[in-house]
Amino acid sequence: MQGFPPPPDKLIMQPESNYFSFPKLRWTVCHIRELLPTKNISKGLSGPTLFTYQLDKNIDSLTFKPINSNKDMTWKESLDANYTDGILIIHKGKIIYEKQSGCLNEFGKHAAMSMTKSVVGLLAEILIAEERLNENELVKNIIPELSASGFGNATVRQVMDMTTNLTYSEDYSDPKADIWTYSIAASPLPKPKGYDGPVGYYEYLQTVKSSGKHGDAFGYRTINTDVLGWIVARVAKQSIADLFSNKIWQKIGAEQDAYITVDSKGVPFSGGGLSAGLRDLGRFGLMVLNKGNLNGNQIIPAAAVENIMRGGDKAAFEKAGYSTLAGGSYKSMWWLFHNDSKAFAARGVYGQTIYIDPEAEMVLVRFASYPTAKNAKIDPTSLPAYEALSQYLRSGR
Amino acid sequence: MQGFPPPPDKLIMQPESNYFSFPKLRWTVCHIRELLPTKNISKGLSGPTLFTYQLDKNIDSLTFKPINSNKDMTWKESLDANYTDGILIIHKGKIIYEKQSGCLNEFGKHAAMSMTKSVVGLLAEILIAEERLNENELVKNIIPELSASGFGNATVRQVMDMTTNLTYSEDYSDPKADIWTYSIAASPLPKPKGYDGPVGYYEYLQTVKSSGKHGDAFGYRTINTDVLGWIVARVAKQSIADLFSNKIWQKIGAEQDAYITVDSKGVPFSGGGLSAGLRDLGRFGLMVLNKGNLNGNQIIPAAAVENIMRGGDKAAFEKAGYSTLAGGSYKSMWWLFHNDSKAFAARGVYGQTIYIDPEAEMVLVRFASYPTAKNAKIDPTSLPAYEALSQYLRSGR
Numbered sequence: 003m004q005g006f007p008p009p010p011d012k013l014i015m016q017p018e019s020n021y022f023s024f025p026k027l028r029w030t031v032c033h034i035r036e037l038l039p040t041k042n043i044s045k046g047l048s049g050p051t052l053f054t055y056q057l058d059k060n061i062d063s064l065t066f067k068p069i070n071s072n073k074d075m076t077w078k079e080s081l082d083a084n085y086t087d088g089i090l091i092i093h094k095g096k097i098i099y100e101k102q103s104g105c106l107n108e109f110g111k112h113a114a115m116s117m118t119k120s121v122v123g124l125l126a127e128i129l130i131a132e133e134r135l136n137e138n139e140l141v142k143n144i145i146p147e148l149s150a151s152g153f154g155n156a157t158v159r160q161v162m163d164m165t166t167n168l169t170y171s172e173d174y175s176d177p178k179a180d181i182w183t184y185s186i187a188a189s190p191l192p193k194p195k196g197y198d199g200p201v202g203y204y205e206y207l208q209t210v211k212s213s214g215k216h217g218d219a220f221g222y223r224t225i226n227t228d229v230l231g232w233i234v235a236r237v238a239k240q241s242i243a244d245l246f247s248n249k250i251w252q253k254i255g256a257e258q259d260a261y262i263t264v265d266s267k268g269v270p271f272s273g274g275g276l277s278a279g280l281r282d283l284g285r286f287g288l289m290v291l292n293k294g295n296l297n298g299n300q301i302i303p304a305a306a307v308e309n310i311m312r313g314g315d316k317a318a319f320e321k322a323g324y325s326t327l328a329g330g331s332y333k334s335m336w337w338l339f340h341n342d343s344k345a346f347a348a349r350g351v352y353g354q355t356i357y358i359d360p361e362a363e364m365v366l367v368r369f370a371s372y373p374t375a376k377n378a379k380i381d382p383t384s385l386p387a388y389e390a391l392s393q394y395l396r397s398g399r
Numbered sequence: 400m401q402g403f404p405p406p407p408d409k410l411i412m413q414p415e416s417n418y419f420s421f422p423k424l425r426w427t428v429c430h431i432r433e434l435l436p437t438k439n440i441s442k443g444l445s446g447p448t449l450f451t452y453q454l455d456k457n458i459d460s461l462t463f464k465p466i467n468s469n470k471d472m473t474w475k476e477s478l479d480a481n482y483t484d485g486i487l488i489i490h491k492g493k494i495i496y497e498k499q500s501g502c503l504n505e506f507g508k509h510a511a512m513s514m515t516k517s518v519v520g521l522l523a524e525i526l527i528a529e530e531r532l533n534e535n536e537l538v539k540n541i542i543p544e545l546s547a548s549g550f551g552n553a554t555v556r557q558v559m560d561m562t563t564n565l566t567y568s569e570d571y572s573d574p575k576a577d578i579w580t581y582s583i584a585a586s587p588l589p590k591p592k593g594y595d596g597p598v599g600y601y602e603y604l605q606t607v608k609s610s611g612k613h614g615d616a617f618g619y620r621t622i623n624t625d626v627l628g629w630i631v632a633r634v635a636k637q638s639i640a641d642l643f644s645n646k647i648w649q650k651i652g653a654e655q656d657a658y659i660t661v662d663s664k665g666v667p668f669s670g671g672g673l674s675a676g677l678r679d680l681g682r683f684g685l686m687v688l689n690k691g692n693l694n695g696n697q698i699i700p701a702a703a704v705e706n707i708m709r710g711g712d713k714a715a716f717e718k719a720g721y722s723t724l725a726g727g728s729y730k731s732m733w734w735l736f737h738n739d740s741k742a743f744a745a746r747g748v749y750g751q752t753i754y755i756d757p758e759a760e761m762v763l764v765r766f767a768s769y770p771t772a773k774n775a776k777i778d779p780t781s782l783p784a785y786e787a788l789s790q791y792l793r794s795g796r
Binding site for chain 1: 405410411412430432433434435436437438439441443444445446447505506508588589592654655656658661663664665
């Protein structure tokens, strides 16, 4: 979508189902709110807390070997290879590298995709730290509407770590796959004529069945986050958008409001609806790196972050067979690499990342619009770059 | 819509056509973006310019006689009578009265409805003052796509003052009225099955026919503003949302971004799509009162405002027969009362007003969710109240 108004061959329209297809995706990721109803996540009314800049010109020439490659790639080359829309590196609290390109500029917001899950996971950890939520409680005792569903007998922790065992297919090539029913239920657009299925996230989640014992294996299913969002909203007595604003976004000195897509009943999409500015996610990531502290203020309980950093069940994670994340784990909707820098990350399709590296005192935020959704494709030119950067920063530059 | 999530009987859903019906309206006016796709109007990244407060406790007990009534009403009583969601009074640059209620709070934004038109009219006046737009130019020479339409031979000024003569029915009781075709074209939702009519504002506007000579009579038709928005966007080479942000919203020290609804092609709704915060519209109104100057900065050319203040064609206006606005005129999408305080206003259905009173050095912003759309119903308990307030302020308090 270029120019105003764009010519017909450059037009990306709602309603159409393919605005996430490449190359339309490259525009869509910065313009979700122009295609879908959204709810505001207020930063509050005061001005931003500004970053100090100490740009490091050496970073562009750092080299690394992509996974399964013997050929060196420079950091700078990796930006184009990864269809990077925005990248920010914070080291010891200062911005040392920043680029906004593609559809993004500093007045813009970019789709966070499944990084939204990590926000919801952190909100749940905050409620746990505040002793308002018990991770061992069964879901049905918090959300009675889910009693008969596959989630009813799962614990909050199993939902948080996605070790539920559910009958749920995300096989996009199967027109009867559950993901399609979920998509129709979740869409704020009118339902197909004669449709009598579930409307909205909450109605859909009640239809999901269990397929066995919970707790044994990690299975990455977005519906877990939608249940967790429901739990968080029920316990906090407000939507996750308002809770996120009240607990975090209003307290980190954000430059811009964020926003989240909603279903036809106004329920935010916990599984992937967030859009936010690059530096604002940097502030969020820096607060996480600092265990809830930012600019001298303890914004959230340190225990909420510490619980995530302890990591999840590696054996359960291994069963899912993520080749680029071998040895890792998943805890409270965050990905842990269990590498020597103790890095962990929020991750979303098409290359979204908040990469937090405690040993290097580094936070990296990357927005991207990679042609394919799965991060297994973009990890080879990303994760080794982050590790090279971590080495460089830890070496004292 | 109360609680989270709201119970079924309190639910206001998209897609449904009646979210502007009372009492749903009372929620909807603060939550347009949760129902429709919208485009951001950035305030920029810096903090707000704060108002000085000098609250006047006498205002609540001011009395006035509603139009066609012999019984006194107090200012305070008028707030409930008018279903007021937010009201702000600025006198000599300071806030002397402020209330946010109903669905509104200071983190919220409220639908401006047709006050959007006044923003677009002001943008056009800015382009005229900058000599980028000629008010005597024919529309077809700026937008060739409109050559064959009823707008083609109208001048920019006739469009700006709504003295075009168009075949266009807004009779909501007639299912074949033009307003319905317009609504379907403008909606970002999927079209009815088999629909082969216009898609989006721009395609629709090309279908509108003339019904006679332009320039003789005022006829309030929203489609004029959509044409003006197209003209403004074409001349400025950017959407009216971006132009408004660049020219005004980033320069008034706003607290919050504003936003505007868009059609399925991303074209903003010039005729009524804006939502904004109460105090931010106060900043906007104060800048207009001060002929483009705010906090010592000349933000827009004084001539842009002076042109509006000169007023429109009273004889053309009289033909439209507005009983509560007798003696007034309409100029560049602003309503002029031609009263002794030289007041003029942006006005929108359900009671939205930015009332600018030069003699009293007053700006009043009111958001409301009055049960019926037409302001003729709410004017009787509003306009005399504003005049009583003006008298009070001019008397030196």
